[in-house]
Amino acid sequence: MMPSRSFSVSVTTPPPAVTMGIGLAWTTSTIVYVKMVEHYLHEYGGYSPDPLTFLAAVAARTQSIRLMTGGIQASFHHPVQIAAQAAQVDVLSHGRLDVGFARAFLPYEFDTFGVPMEGSRQRYRETVEAVLRLWTEKGVSESSEFFQYSGVNSLPSVVQTPHPPTWVAGLMSPETFSWAGDRGLNLLMASPPRAAELPKARENVELYTSCFQEAARETGGSPRVAMSIPLMIGETDTDAVDRALPRLRAHWQVFGEAAESLLHTHSSDYAKYPQIVKSIKEMTDDDLIETAIVGSPETVTERIVEFRRALSVDTFLWHIDYGGQAFNDMAGNLRRFREQVLPRLPE
Structure with missing residues (x-):
């Protein structure tokens, strides 16, 4: 499917049948989010350079x-631009925007924008943190190594109080999890942990929750954990694996490229990333299946419950367009989730 055709289908077809970089989310009992990434210059996410523009188009065609x-790569943007542009979408959507942030990790993107890793x-x-202040304060001033301004008022004002729900992506760095908790932000887990990684992931989520609850004594609120994860539901486990494997191989091959x-990058801010990439490039078929939720309706239900119990996940962001799937296949996958999995899930 050509990119232009994919975007056209995406914004003219009511949820849950959507595609082109979108994640659809399930929270307890209903599909509630459309999510879009930000990347550049490569097949890996590069057809989605501006998630806010896409979401504005979705907002115009939906009501609830x-x-x-998922997320804005904040390292590449000025906070005044992010605050104002996100607020505009919040206004246009009548307060339906959640803003997720990510740090970015691809060296060629940093090189292109002239931003050091x-x-x-x-x-x-x-x-x-500057964006949050621009949404909630007047006469904001900042003087840092990266941006300076004095006495500014961001316009338009956001609709939601005190600001749109805000998420930060976390992968494996404990510092990210503790920072998100300390700031009272929601946690967006960028990918599911494989079995060997689960204890460390659980430890990080517990750190996030602990830090959030400590901060909430003054700020209020409750910690939220979302996970972005590929989904494939088949008639049987074997059927689902047969459908998922070639698509997961293609997806992770594009990521690896x-x-x-x-x-070959040496940065203290990304010290663990070379090993992550190396381990991904060496994944077996069994490893690939562990990066997704794959199986019969019964197995998928069990896996969802396991992740909820192990990592306190309350929102699953289903990645449905991985590996170059046909539109009808993606729509069918979501239909099976709605009809055969959702009724089985506990409230």
Whole structure:
């Protein structure tokens, strides 16, 4: 399917039948989000350079579904731009926007924008925190290594109070999980852990929850955990695996090609990433299946319950367009989830 055709189908077909980089989310009993990523210059996400523009188009064609950036690569943007542009979509959607942020990790994107990878963690965090202030305060001033302004008022004002729900992507760095909790932000797990990684992932989520609850003594709120994960439901486990494997191979091959240069990148802010890329490129078929929820309706239900119990996941962001699937296949997959899995799930 050509990209232009895919976007056309995406924004003219009512949820849940959508495609082209979108994640659809399930929270307890209903599909509630459309999510869009931000990437550039490569087949890995590069057809979605501006998630807010896409979500504005979705907002114009829907009435109740929530919209999520998953996420804005804050290291590449000025906080005033992010705050104003996101607020505009919040207004246009009548308060349906969730804003997810990600730090970015692909070296060629950093090179293209002239942003050094070293120091990007600090730039990312300062940008996110500046956006939150621009949404909630008047006469905001900032003077940092990365941006300076004085006495500014961001317009338009956001619709939601005090601001749109805000998520930050976390992969494996404990510092990210503790920072998200300390700031009272929602946690977006960028990918599911494989079995060997589950204890560390559980430890990180517990760290996030602990930090959030400590901060909530003053700020209020409850921790939320979302996970972005490929989904494939078949008549049987074997049927689902047969459908999923070639698509997962294609998906992770494209990721590996995009992330190849990380193997030769030396940055203290990304010290663990070369090993992550190496392990992904060496994945077996069994490993690939562990990166997704794959199986019969019964197996898929069990896996969802397991993730909810192990990692306190309350929102599953279904990745449905991986591996170049046909539109009808993706729509069918979501239909099976709605009809054969959703009724089995506990409230």
